[in-house]
Amino acid sequence: MxxxxxxxxxxxxxxxxxxxADGLRVSRVTVRFGGITAVDGASLHVRPASVTGLxxxxxxxxxxxxxxxxxxxxxxxxxxxxxxxxxxxxxxxERARRGMARTFQRLEAFGSLTxxxxxxxxxxxxxxxxxxxxxxxxxxxxxxxxxxxLARTGIADYAAHRADTVPTGTARLLELARALAAEPRxxxxxxxxxxxxxxxxxxxxxxxxxxxxxGLAVLLVEHDMELxxxxxxTLYVLESGRIIAGGPPERVRADPRVRDAYLGPGEGAA
Amino acid sequence: xxxxxxxxxxxxxxxxxxxxxAGGLVVTYATSRIFNIGHGAVGMVMAFLFWELSAGRxxxxxxxxxxxxxxxxxxxxxxxxRTVLRDLGEAPSDVALVVTVALMVALLGLAQxxxxxxxxxxxxxxxxxxxxxxxxxxxxxDLLTVAAGLLVAAGLSVLLRFTRTGAAMRATVHDPxxxxxxxxxxxWTTSLSWAIGASLAALxxxxxxxxxxxxxxxxxxxxxxxxxxxxxxxxxxxxMTYLGALALGLLQSYTVGYLPTSGAFTGLRPAIPALFLxxxxxxxxxxxxxxxxxxxxxxxxxxxxxxxxxxxxxFVVAAAVAAAALPAEQALVVALGVVYGIVMLSMVLLNGYGxxxxxxxxxFAGVGAVVAxxxxxxxxxxxxxxxVVAAAVxxxxxxxxxxxxxLYLALATLAFGQLMDKVVFQADFAFGYNGALDVxxxxxxxxxxxxxxxxxxxxxxxxxxxxxxxxxxxRGPYGRLVLALRDxxxxxxxxxxxxxxARVVLFAASAGIAGxxxxxxxxxxxxxxxxxxxxxxxxxxxxxxxxxGVTSVTGAALGGAALxxxxxxxxxxxxxxxLLFLVVGVAAVALRSEPNGIAGxxxxxxxETVAARWTRLSGGPSPDAEPVDVGPVEAVGHxxx
Numbered sequence: 001m002x003x004x005x006x007x008x009x010x011x012x013x014x015x016x017x018x019x020x021a022d023g024l025r026v027s028r029v030t031v032r033f034g035g036i037t038a039v040d041g042a043s044l045h046v047r048p049a050s051v052t053g054l055x056x057x058x059x060x061x062x063x064x065x066x067x068x069x070x071x072x073x074x075x076x077x078x079x080x081x082x083x084x085x086x087x088x089x090x091x092x093x094e095r096a097r098r099g100m101a102r103t104f105q106r107l108e109a110f111g112s113l114t115x116x117x118x119x120x121x122x123x124x125x126x127x128x129x130x131x132x133x134x135x136x137x138x139x140x141x142x143x144x145x146x147x148x149x150l151a152r153t154g155i156a157d158y159a160a161h162r163a164d165t166v167p168t169g170t171a172r173l174l175e176l177a178r179a180l181a182a183e184p185r186x187x188x189x190x191x192x193x194x195x196x197x198x199x200x201x202x203x204x205x206x207x208x209x210x211x212x213x214x215g216l217a218v219l220l221v222e223h224d225m226e227l228x229x230x231x232x233x234t235l236y237v238l239e240s241g242r243i244i245a246g247g248p249p250e251r252v253r254a255d256p257r258v259r260d261a262y263l264g265p266g267e268g269a270a
Numbered sequence: 271x272x273x274x275x276x277x278x279x280x281x282x283x284x285x286x287x288x289x290x291x292a293g294g295l296v297v298t299y300a301t302s303r304i305f306n307i308g309h310g311a312v313g314m315v316m317a318f319l320f321w322e323l324s325a326g327r328x329x330x331x332x333x334x335x336x337x338x339x340x341x342x343x344x345x346x347x348x349x350x351x352r353t354v355l356r357d358l359g360e361a362p363s364d365v366a367l368v369v370t371v372a373l374m375v376a377l378l379g380l381a382q383x384x385x386x387x388x389x390x391x392x393x394x395x396x397x398x399x400x401x402x403x404x405x406x407x408x409x410x411x412d413l414l415t416v417a418a419g420l421l422v423a424a425g426l427s428v429l430l431r432f433t434r435t436g437a438a439m440r441a442t443v444h445d446p447x448x449x450x451x452x453x454x455x456x457x458w459t460t461s462l463s464w465a466i467g468a469s470l471a472a473l474x475x476x477x478x479x480x481x482x483x484x485x486x487x488x489x490x491x492x493x494x495x496x497x498x499x500x501x502x503x504x505x506x507x508x509x510m511t512y513l514g515a516l517a518l519g520l521l522q523s524y525t526v527g528y529l530p531t532s533g534a535f536t537g538l539r540p541a542i543p544a545l546f547l548x549x550x551x552x553x554x555x556x557x558x559x560x561x562x563x564x565x566x567x568x569x570x571x572x573x574x575x576x577x578x579x580x581x582x583x584x585f586v587v588a589a590a591v592a593a594a595a596l597p598a599e600q601a602l603v604v605a606l607g608v609v610y611g612i613v614m615l616s617m618v619l620l621n622g623y624g625x626x627x628x629x630x631x632x633x634f635a636g637v638g639a640v641v642a643x644x645x646x647x648x649x650x651x652x653x654x655x656x657x658v659v660a661a662a663v664x665x666x667x668x669x670x671x672x673x674x675x676x677l678y679l680a681l682a683t684l685a686f687g688q689l690m691d692k693v694v695f696q697a698d699f700a701f702g703y704n705g706a707l708d709v710x711x712x713x714x715x716x717x718x719x720x721x722x723x724x725x726x727x728x729x730x731x732x733x734x735x736x737x738x739x740x741x742x743x744x745r746g747p748y749g750r751l752v753l754a755l756r757d758x759x760x761x762x763x764x765x766x767x768x769x770x771x772a773r774v775v776l777f778a779a780s781a782g783i784a785g786x787x788x789x790x791x792x793x794x795x796x797x798x799x800x801x802x803x804x805x806x807x808x809x810x811x812x813x814x815x816x817x818x819g820v821t822s823v824t825g826a827a828l829g830g831a832a833l834x835x836x837x838x839x840x841x842x843x844x845x846x847x848x849l850l851f852l853v854v855g856v857a858a859v860a861l862r863s864e865p866n867g868i869a870g871x872x873x874x875x876x877x878e879t880v881a882a883r884w885t886r887l888s889g890g891p892s893p894d895a896e897p898v899d900v901g902p903v904e905a906v907g908h909x910x911x
Contacts, residue, residue, distance in 0.1 A: 070764055096766035110757040112567045113750060121750040122765045128747075129766045139747055182765050 021048045022084045023217035024100075024186045029068050029078030031061070031241075038064045039075070040241035044219075046186060046234075051208050051218040053228045053249065056238035057261070062221045063105050065238070066188055069219075070102050071095050082186060097129055101184035103175035105191050105221070111164030115155060115174050118163050120146040122181035142181075149177040154203055168195035173204075186217045193224045205231045229253070237261070275406040277527040278520065280481075283412045285519020286419030287478040291496035292503075292511045293422045294470030299505050300430065301439045301463035302351070304358050304366050305677050307629075307684070308374035310493030312468050313475025314486060315377050316343050318385050320476045321392060321484055331395060339472045347468025348461040355464070356457075362567060365865070367627045367680050368816050374490065375809050381486055394480040415477045422470060423512040430508070439463055487806060488540060494685050495543040501550045518546050541692040544685035551682055552670045567625055567756060570822045570866050570873055572744050578823075582734035585827065589730030593723040602794065605726035607834020608733050609791045614815040614826035615736050616783035621812075622821040623744060624776050625756035627680040629808055630667075630687030631784045634660045636803030637690075638785030639709065639792035640700050648710035653789045660785020661778040668777035672770055679777075687805025695800035706799035709792030725794045732790060733830075736783060737823035752776060819869025828868055 024046040031039040039061040046052040054062055067073040069080055071092040079088045087095050110118050123142035128135045150156040153173045158166050163174060172192050179187060189208075193201045201224060208231045212218055222228045228235065228249070235249040239261040245252050252258055291313060299305055306312075316338050323334040350373065358366040394411030401408055430436040438459045474496070475489050482488040495518055502514030522542040529538060573581075589608065593601055613631050620626050628634075638656035646652040671682035696703050712719045712728065719728050743749055751772065755762050759769045792798045814832055819825020864870050 072760065072764075091768075092760075092763035093766050093768045096764050100764075102764050104761070108758040108761040110754040110761065112569060112753045112757050117750050118754075121747070121754045124747045124750070125762070125765045125767045178761075178765070 021185070021215070022081070023048045023050075024069065024219065025079075025081040026065065026069060027079045027081065029065065029075045029080070031064055031068060031073060031075050037241050039068065041078070042238065042241065042243050043078075044236050044243060044246065046217045046219045048185065048217045049212055049215045050233040051212045051220055051231045053232035053235040054219060054221045054238060055223075055225075055228060055235065060238040061241040062238055063190060066102060066190055066219075066221065069188060070100060093129075096182060096184075099183075099185035100188070101179035101182045101186070102188035103172065103179055103190055103192055105194075107168070107171050107175065109163040109171050109174050109178070111162065113163055114160055115163055115166060115170070116146060116150060116159040118174055119149050119177045119181050122146075122178040123149075126182040145181060146177075149180050153177040153180075153207065154200070169197065169200060172196065173200075176204075176207075180211075184216065186219070187211065188219045188221075190221045191223060192220070193222060193227050201227055273527060275404050277523045279403065279406045279408055279412060281520035281523030282516060283415050283519070284478065284481055284522060285516035286416040287474050287481065288492070288495045288499050288518055289419040289512045289515035290422045290470050290477065291474035291492050292499040292515050293426050293508065294467040294474070295493075295496050295500045296503065296505060296508060296511055297426060297430070297439070297463050297470070298467035299500070302355070302358075302460050304355055304370065305497075305505075305681075306355075306373070306467065307367065307370040307493060307680070308377055309467065309471050309496060310475075311374040311377035311381075311490045312343065312347070313471035313473075313478075313492055314489035315381050315475075316468075316472030317475035317479045317484060317489055318381050320472075321390055321479075322385070325390070325392075335473075335476060338476065339469050343468040343472035344465035347464040347466075350468075351461050351464035356460070362625060363677055364621060364625050364627045367677060368621075368812065371627075371629065371809055372813050374493075375813060378486055378490060378806070387486075390484045392479045392484050411477075411480060418473060418477060419512065419515070422473075423508050426466075427508045435459070435462065491540065491543070491688060494547055494681070494688065497681055498543055498547040498550050501547070501554065504554075514550075518543060521546060538693060541689045544689040547682065547685045548670060551678060567753070567865075569622075569753075570819075570870060572749070573741055574745070575738070575742060578738055578741050581824075582738050586727070586730045586734050590727050593726040596723075598722045601726045602722040603834050605722060605729050605794050606791070607830045607832075608726065608729040609787050609794060609830075610811060610833045611826050611830020612729070612733050612736060612787035612790065613784050613811060614818075614820070614829045615733070615740060615823065616780045616787070617812060617815045617820055618823060618826050619740055619743075619752075619783065620777060620780035621816070622819075622825070623740075623749065623752045623756070624773075624780075626773070626777065627812070628683045628777070628780065629680055629812065630683040630690075630805050631780070632788075632803045632808040632811060633683075633687040633690045633805055634664055634781040634784035635788030635791060636695060636798075636800065637663050637781075638788030639798045639803065640695075640707065641785070642789035642792045643707040643709040643798070644699075647708075648713055648793075650712065650714055653712070653786060656789035657782040657786040660788065661782030663785075664781025665774050665778040667781075668774045672773045672777065684805065687808060690803075691800060691805055695803070701798075701800045704799075706797050707792070708797050709789075709795070711793045711796065719793070722794065725790070729790055729794070732786070733827070736786070737826070740823055817867055819867030819872075821866045822869045822873070824872065825867050825869035828872075 026042060026044050028041045028043050029039055030037065030041050042061070042065060044052070044054070054065070056062055064073065068075045068078075071087070071090060071094075075088070079086055081087065082095065082098055082100060085098070087098065087100075090098070110121065113121065120142060123145045124139055127138035127142040127145075131138060147156075150159055153176055155166075155170050155173045155177065158170050158174075163171060166174070172195055176189065176192055179189075193204055196204060205227055208218055208220065212233070220228065220232065232249050234247065235252045236246040237244050237252060237255075237258050244261060245255045245258050291309065295306065295309055298309075319342060320334050320338045323329045323337060324331050329337070354369060354373065355366075358369055394409055395414055396410035399410040400412070428436075430440060438455070439462070471492075474492065478489070478492065482492075496515070499515035499518055500511050502517075503510030503512075522539060525542055526539045589604075592604055596604065613635055616631055616634075617628070620628055637660045641656040641659045642652040645655050667682060667686045668679065671679040695701050701707055711725070714728075719725055744752075751762075751767070755767070755769060755772055755776075759773075762772070763769045788803065791802070795802070811829075811833065815826060815829045818829035818832060866873070
C-alpha cells in the first residue's frame, strides 16, 4: 500500500504484519483517568518514509496517546507495535533502544546543559547503550553526530547557551535534534512548531519532509494547520479520545464530521 | 491471650498518635507540596515545651496543652512558613528537602540547648483513671489518644472536603495565582495549613510522650511513622492514612511483644516504622513523572584537570605542613576534618551533581568502617572492600526508593540510617551491642601509616584523588549524563537510558565514597563504635556541605575544614546546641540565595579579581575569563527558582 492511503479501519491494523519495516501501529488503545476516558479505542498506523499528522482539539487525548506509545503510560487495553513487534509492555528506554524517539509538548530539555550538550548526551546514550566495548570510538562518532544535527535543525548558533536560557522555539528544535540523536526509525513530535516564527516553521516543514525521505516514520501532533496540510501524507483526527477520521489530508479536511468536531460547525476549511 | 489484648490496646494507642501526626503531614503537603521532614521535630519541641509548662512551671495540664497546641505551635508553624518555606514547593525537590532538614536540625539544637539532657518523667493524663477491657487496662490517656486520632481524621476530612477553606487549600497547590484571581488568599491558606500541621505535630508529640518518653530523637523520628502512614494514603487520602497509622501501631506493638527483647533486638521497636516504610515503598506504585519544567540546576564552572591539579597539590602539601607543625591530637582533628570532607565529596556527587539527597551518608561510612575492621584490616584491600560493600548496601537501599520521587529516597535513607543504628550496627557481626571495633592502621606498599600525622597526609591524598576523580567525571560524558538525569529522567528514558539503573549506580557510587571515608576514619581513630556513625550526625554534615557548596569539590574541602574547626569553637563556647543552630541558619539562608554555597562566592570573587588584574596587566581579556564551559559559568548565582 503506498503512503497516503488511509488506515482508519482498526481491523486492518490487526492484520498479520509483513516482516521488516512497518513503522508504528497503535491498535485500539484505551486509557482511563478515573471515570474519564481520555483515549477511547484509538488506532492508527504511521508508515515508514512518511509524515502522519494527528490533529484534534485541546484535551482530545493526543499527548496521552504519545505517552502510551512511548511507554510513559500504560493503556487499559490495546496494543502498540513497533515494526511489527508488540512493545505495549516494554519499558520506556527499551522502546527507545528499538527505534522510538519523541519530543514533548511541555518542554523536557536538560536545562543545566548547553544546547550542544543536550544533543551530545542523547547521542552518547544512544551510542553506548548496552555496549561494553568500543565506547570511546562511539563517543567520538556521537560528537560528530551532535554537531551535524545542530546544524541541520538550525540551532548551531545557540550551541554554547544553557538550554534553560534559549527561546521556546529554539528549545523545541533542540528537542527535535536531541530525539534525532537517538537515530530513531519512528519519531513522535508533540507540537514542534509552537513558538517558531513563520520562516522557522517553513524550515521545519522542509526538515520533516527530508526525514521522511530518509525513511523515518514521523507522527506529528500540531495545531498549525498550514504546516500539517503542507507536510503530512496521512492525517488522523482525534476527538474526545476517538479517531473520527483518517486518510489523505485533503479528504480528511473535506470530511463533514471533522469540520463539525474540529473546525466548528459552519466554518470553512482552515 | 491476655497479653494479646494488652498489646492490641497499646498498638491502637500509638497508632492513633501516629494518625494525628500523619494528618498534619497530609494537610501541609496537600497545600504546599512541601514535605516537612522536621514534622516530628516540631512535635518534639512542643512536647518539651508542654513538659516545661506543666511539670516545670506548674500550669494545669489542660491549660498547658491548650497553650501549646492551640497557640504556640500554630504560630510557630505559620511563622516558619512565612519566613523560610514560602515558595519552596516550586523549588527543585532537593532544595526544599534540605531546608526542612535544616529546620529539623535547628529544632533539635534548640531543644538540646533549652532543655539539656536529664531524666524528665512524664505521666499520662488522668493517671490511674481508666477501665478494664478483659484483662487489659485501658487508661484515660489511651482513650483520649484514640479519640484524638479519630477526631483529627474526621475533622480534616470535613475541612478539606466540605469547607471553603479546605477547597482553597486544595486549590492553592494547583495554581495559587488562579486562586488569587478568584478572590482566594493563597498565602494565607498556606500559612494556615502549616499552622494546622504544627498544631497536630504538637498534639501527637504530647500524646505519645508517655509511650516514647521525652526523647529528642525518638520524638523527632515520629516523622517516619507519620510518613509511612501518610504514604499508604498516597499523601492525600486521610482515611487510608488513618488505617495505615493504626496498622503501624499494631505491628510495632506485636513485634515488641512477641519477639525476644535481648541483644540486637532491643532496638527493634524504634526501627519498626523504618521497616514498615521500606515495605510501603516496595509495594507502592510509582507516581506519574513530573513533566514540563525546563529549568536547569545551579552549578559552578568545572575546573579543567590542568587547573585542578595544582590546587590538589597545594591541598596535599598544606596537609603535610599541618601534619609536621601540629601536635598529634590536633593533627587528629584536622585529619578527621579531611575525612569528613571525603564524606562530603560523596554528597557532591549525589546531591551537587545528581540532585538527590541522602540523609544517611555517615551510615554508609559506618558500613565501610565495619568492613575495614573485619576484613583485611590494615591493608589497602580493606579500603577497597569498604567502598565496594558500602556501594552494594547503597544500591540495595536505593532500589526500592528510586522508583519514586527524590523525596521518598531521602526518607528511605533516614529510615535506613535508623534501622542500621538500632539494629544492624548493634548485631555481633557489626559493632556488637553497644560495642566498639578496633581498626588497624594502614600499611601501603610497605609504608606504614602508624600515626595521626601520617593519616592526615594519607587522608589528604585520598581527598585529592577522589576530588580530582569527581571533576574528571563531571567534565566527561558521565557528568553530562548525571546532569541530564537530574533535569529530566523522563527525557533520558525516552532517549534509551535505563534511568532507574543509572540512578542506582549514582547512589551506589556515592555510598562507596562514603564507605571509603568510613574505613579511613576507622584507621585514624583506631577504635570506632556505632555512635560515631549515628544517622542524626549525618544531617549537620549534609547542611554544612550545602552551606559550604555542595556543587563543588572546593565546597567539600571547606565543609570538612569547618567541621574540624567547629568542635574547637564549641569547646570555647559551651553553648553547643546554639552552635549547631547557627550552622543551620547559615545553611538554610545561604541555600536560598546562593545554591553554590560559600564556594560559589569564593569562585566569583576569584574570577572577578583575577580577571580584573589580568586585564590591567596585559591590557587584554583574561584567558581565565574565557570560560572552558560556558553553561555552568553562567550558572553561578543562578538561583534554582
